[in-house]
Amino acid sequence: MTGSNFTTFIFLHILLVLILASESKSQSFSTDDIICQPQQRLALLHFKQEFTISNDVYNDMECKMQFGSASSFYPKITTWNASTDCCTWDGVTCDRFSGDVIGLDLGCSKLQGTIHSNSTLFHIPHLRSLNLAFNDFGYSQLPPEIGRFASTLTHLNLSSSLFSGYLPLEISHLSKLVSLDLASNHFDSIHPQFLSKLFRNVTHLRELSLRYVTISSTLPSNLSSSLTSLDLSSTDLHGELPDDIFNLLKLQKLDLSSNALTGSLSEVNRKGDSILVYSNITGLQRLEHLDLSYNLFEGAIPSWFSLLTSSKEIRLQSNMLSGVIPPGLFNLSSLEVLDLSENKLEGTIPSVFKLPLMQELMLNDNQLVGQLELLDEDRIPRSFLQLVNISYLALANNYFSGVWRLDMLLSSHTNLQGLDLSYSGLSVVTTNCNHYVNPEFYVLKLASCNLTSFPEFLRSAEKLSNLDLSHNNILGELPSWTRETWIESLSTLDLSYNFITGLHRIPWKFLMELNLRSNMIDEPFPLSICKMNFIQILDLSNNNLKGTIPNCFGHFKEGLAMVDLGNNAFHGTFPRISGCERLGELNLNKNQLHGKLPRSLAKCYALEVLDVGNNQFDDEFPHWLATLPKLQVLVLRSNSFHGSITRSRGTDFQFSKLRILDLSQNKFSGTLPSMYFSNLEAMMTVSEEESEEKYSKSPMGYNIYYHTVVVMKGRSYDLVRILTTFTTIDLSDNIFEGSIPDIIGSLKSLKVLNLSHNSLTGHIPYALGSLSIIESLDLSWNQLVGEIPQQLTALTFLAVLNLSQNHLAGRVPQERQFNTFDRNSYLGNLELCGFPLPRKCKNNHETEQNSVQTEGDHDTESGFTWNVVVLGYGCGTLLGLVMGYLMLSTGRPKWFNAIADAAEHMVNTRKKKEKICIKWEISI
Ligand SMILES: *[C@@H]1O[C@H](CO)[C@@H](O)[C@H](O)[C@H]1NC(C)=O
Numbered sequence: 001m002t003g004s005n006f007t008t009f010i011f012l013h014i015l016l017v018l019i020l021a022s023e024s025k026s027q028s029f030s031t032d033d034i035i036c037q038p039q040q041r042l043a044l045l046h047f048k049q050e051f052t053i054s055n056d057v058y059n060d061m062e063c064k065m066q067f068g069s070a071s072s073f074y075p076k077i078t079t080w081n082a083s084t085d086c087c088t089w090d091g092v093t094c095d096r097f098s099g100d101v102i103g104l105d106l107g108c109s110k111l112q113g114t115i116h117s118n119s120t121l122f123h124i125p126h127l128r129s130l131n132l133a134f135n136d137f138g139y140s141q142l143p144p145e146i147g148r149f150a151s152t153l154t155h156l157n158l159s160s161s162l163f164s165g166y167l168p169l170e171i172s173h174l175s176k177l178v179s180l181d182l183a184s185n186h187f188d189s190i191h192p193q194f195l196s197k198l199f200r201n202v203t204h205l206r207e208l209s210l211r212y213v214t215i216s217s218t219l220p221s222n223l224s225s226s227l228t229s230l231d232l233s234s235t236d237l238h239g240e241l242p243d244d245i246f247n248l249l250k251l252q253k254l255d256l257s258s259n260a261l262t263g264s265l266s267e268v269n270r271k272g273d274s275i276l277v278y279s280n281i282t283g284l285q286r287l288e289h290l291d292l293s294y295n296l297f298e299g300a301i302p303s304w305f306s307l308l309t310s311s312k313e314i315r316l317q318s319n320m321l322s323g324v325i326p327p328g329l330f331n332l333s334s335l336e337v338l339d340l341s342e343n344k345l346e347g348t349i350p351s352v353f354k355l356p357l358m359q360e361l362m363l364n365d366n367q368l369v370g371q372l373e374l375l376d377e378d379r380i381p382r383s384f385l386q387l388v389n390i391s392y393l394a395l396a397n398n399y400f401s402g403v404w405r406l407d408m409l410l411s412s413h414t415n416l417q418g419l420d421l422s423y424s425g426l427s428v429v430t431t432n433c434n435h436y437v438n439p440e441f442y443v444l445k446l447a448s449c450n451l452t453s454f455p456e457f458l459r460s461a462e463k464l465s466n467l468d469l470s471h472n473n474i475l476g477e478l479p480s481w482t483r484e485t486w487i488e489s490l491s492t493l494d495l496s497y498n499f500i501t502g503l504h505r506i507p508w509k510f511l512m513e514l515n516l517r518s519n520m521i522d523e524p525f526p527l528s529i530c531k532m533n534f535i536q537i538l539d540l541s542n543n544n545l546k547g548t549i550p551n552c553f554g555h556f557k558e559g560l561a562m563v564d565l566g567n568n569a570f571h572g573t574f575p576r577i578s579g580c581e582r583l584g585e586l587n588l589n590k591n592q593l594h595g596k597l598p599r600s601l602a603k604c605y606a607l608e609v610l611d612v613g614n615n616q617f618d619d620e621f622p623h624w625l626a627t628l629p630k631l632q633v634l635v636l637r638s639n640s641f642h643g644s645i646t647r648s649r650g651t652d653f654q655f656s657k658l659r660i661l662d663l664s665q666n667k668f669s670g671t672l673p674s675m676y677f678s679n680l681e682a683m684m685t686v687s688e689e690e691s692e693e694k695y696s697k698s699p700m701g702y703n704i705y706y707h708t709v710v711v712m713k714g715r716s717y718d719l720v721r722i723l724t725t726f727t728t729i730d731l732s733d734n735i736f737e738g739s740i741p742d743i744i745g746s747l748k749s750l751k752v753l754n755l756s757h758n759s760l761t762g763h764i765p766y767a768l769g770s771l772s773i774i775e776s777l778d779l780s781w782n783q784l785v786g787e788i789p790q791q792l793t794a795l796t797f798l799a800v801l802n803l804s805q806n807h808l809a810g811r812v813p814q815e816r817q818f819n820t821f822d823r824n825s826y827l828g829n830l831e832l833c834g835f836p837l838p839r840k841c842k843n844n845h846e847t848e849q850n851s852v853q854t855e856g857d858h859d860t861e862s863g864f865t866w867n868v869v870v871l872g873y874g875c876g877t878l879l880g881l882v883m884g885y886l887m888l889s890t891g892r893p894k895w896f897n898a899i900a901d902a903a904e905h906m907v908n909t910r911k912k913k914e915k916i917c918i919k920w921e922i923s924i
Pocket residue numbers: 081082083084
């Protein structure tokens with residue numbers, strides 16, 4: 001290379017470097033050179049001053065879920081620094097050319113404070129996108145100044161930001177809006193016209209979410225046709241769907257769940273009279289997400305659902321849909337989630353093999369039938385084994401049949417994380433030779449599936465949190481691997497109604513619900529329960545647990561809501577109780593506990609059920625329980641309680657919610673406590689309303705029902721659920737004396753009254769004739785005198801009457817129910833006369849001498865009179881009482897169904913309005 005050539009080379013090289021350098025410099029200018037407008041920078045800095053950084057745990061949890069980790073969201077305004085360009089600040093977007101601030105994204109930014117109407121936020125003139133979601137604006141009001149962004153704002157997101165009060169109508173001035181999210185705030189109910197105004201003015205709106213904002217009106221029919229996503233879940237909407245709802249051609253997501261929408265879905269989309277011409281089906285074809293769950297829709301699932309050809313998710317859970325599942329629904333091959341649970345669907349499941357993408361299939365709680373097999377006999381693949389992507393499958397509470405091989409299901413469905421076959425009718429077998437299961441598997445519910453052994457594959461389910469194997473035939477000890485495997489994961493364990501013999505140690509630290517009811521556990525109280533800091537439901541009843549209840553147990557964790565230790569062999573005293581603020585039930589029935597009731601129970605303010613019956617407690621009547629405002633059930637039966645229960649001075653005796661009071665088989669003395677009766681307000685009114693929740697259950701939001709034991713006609717019934725309308729007073733087998741106070745007649749909702757085996761004197765009060773729905777009245781074995789008051793013939797629900805072994809005299813009343821009682825009701829009252837007794841009354845020539853022969857079928861063992869069922873005047877719960885009673889005393893004999901059907905028919909035809917046949921779930 002020559003010198004000049006070399007010089008030229010160097011020169012060119014330098015030139016090139018210079019050109020490149022200058023080019024890169026000009027490039028960097030074009031991105032970084034936007035300088036934020038000084039006024040807007042100042043406005044933002046002022047805005048920053050209006051807030052502090054919050055430590056709201058709830059928002060943090062929500063944000064963590066959205067962003068995946070705690071480190072990816074942070075208080076962005078802390079990076080806002082007066083000495084830097086505001087266009088570089090976190091959460092701030094500027095226009096490339098003008099430098100105007102056009103976007104503020106402060107979602108999940110831990111802001112805490114109030115946006116006042118003088119806020120400098122409103123001095124940012126060109127704002128197009130504002131996201132303040134998941135901050136804490138302290139229940140302040142959104143200022144109407146938001147309307148200042150009318151000509152610019154396209155995206156507004158204020159979800160979950162703790163705004164409250166009046167939602168400014170100025171929002172509807174934001175005519176450029178494309179996306180509006182006001183979800184999960186505490187705004188006052190929105191005026192129904194707000195939506196119409198919004199849709200009229202904001203014509204390009206594509207996304208709208210008002211989730212959890214109260215609207216309280218019908219859904220307006222003029223929804224904007226530009227909508228692609230509409231979320232009006234939990235907004236208190238009612239009325240029927242507008243006919244043109246699926247006319248929105250661009251709609252991809254529609255969520256109207258958790259409202260009170262009514263009507264038949266097949267009426268929607270119908271044009272004119274012809275059922276299969278739909279007004280505009282093209283609107284359905286784009287819809288990907290449809291959620292109409294938790295409403296009041298009824299009728300069949302219309303066949304137009306098969307036109308939802310793009311749909312990925314269809315949720316119709318918890319409505320009143322009936323009829324069969326249209327087969328077309330199971331041809332929607334893009335479907336990933338289908339939830340038809342908690343309806344009244346009948347018939348069989350259409351073939352599932354055309355749903356290759358299905359991930360979550362919920363058909364539980366319907367009336368579906370049919371044989372479901374995992375393997376097809378003819379080897380045509382159309383069984384559940386074809387759902388290769390399934391992650392959650394729920395078929396519980398139906399009437400299917402078939403036997404499923406659990407190991408086959410789990411090893412072929414490698415995505416499965418949850419399986420609920422409880423009460424589906426399916427039997428489940430496990431060979432326990434395959435241990436494969438998806439490591440993410442977390443819920444298994446196989447209640448009443450004929451399971452005979454503990455499924456071994458669960459050994460690899462290290463994240464299992466919810467296990468229900470109740471009502472099976474599992475025999476033996478709990479496998480030892482269960483202890484370490486789930487030590488941190490398990491939160492609900494239900495093994496009730498099996499033949500489990502031993503636990504040894506139950507170390508699951510995060511357990512919230514433990515149900516071991518009705519097994520054969522023959523061990524001392526598991527001490528590790530004292531270490532379960534999150535336990536809420538504890539049911540160890542009907543086992544052979546023995547020894548004392550350890551003192552540590554009395555230190556209830558604050559969350560403990562239900563404790564049932566009944567029917568075991570615990571002895572000793574019950575420990576002092578603390579931390580029981582949420583305890584709704586304490587059941588110690590049938591043990592050998594002695595001593596006094598712990599006085600600290602008076603501080604368990606949430607207590608609704610206290611059952612200490614059938615022990616050896618030796619105490620006075622617990623007046624001090626009167627401080628418990630919610631107590632509904634008090635059972636002290638068969639102990640050594642003693643003394644008078646008349647009101648002691650200075651006691652604030654309320655018991656106003658009490659509806660089951662059982663003090664029988666003790667040594668209570670003195671007169672009947674009429675002062676107390678006058679406080680039993682819950683027993684004084686007959687509730688007419690048919691409430692959905694018929695059984696007393698824990699307010700903790702679980703399907704946990706309170707238990708107690710009641711005794712009727714000498715037999716004890718273990719009420720696994722307590723009817724909220726069941727009211728009874730049993731003071732039998734004590735040493736009460738004096739007369740029956742008239743005030744008892746005011747306890748109008750009483751169904752069972754038993755004062756037998758005392759030393760009561762005087763007349764039967766006429767006032768008992770006002771116990772208008774009483775079904776069982778037992779005053780036997782006292783010293784009552786006088787006539788049976790004619791007023792008692794008004795008791796048309798009375799199924800069981802026992803006045804025997806008193807000194808009653810005169811004529812037995814002859815009307816209505818009294819025609820159905822046999823002479824056992826009156827035995828031992830030598831002065832009584834007339835039907836059904838053999839003794840004729842004087843001046844009455846109609847009474848037959850030989851009435852004994854007219855007695856019909858008579859179950860001598862239980863003393864129950866069949867005539868009651870057939871002749872009873874009552875409707876109401878008479879049948880419930882009698883049916884429950886029969887099922888127990890005789891174990892559902894053949895003729896039971898026939899009689900029950902006849903009686904039910906009779907009662908149903910008499911009073912359509914009332915739902916009559918209230919079934920008791922009773923176990924023996
Ligand atoms: C702002 O930035 C300057 C220079 O980078 C720095 O010295 C100062 O500490 C920052 N101020 C705040 C409040 O972060």
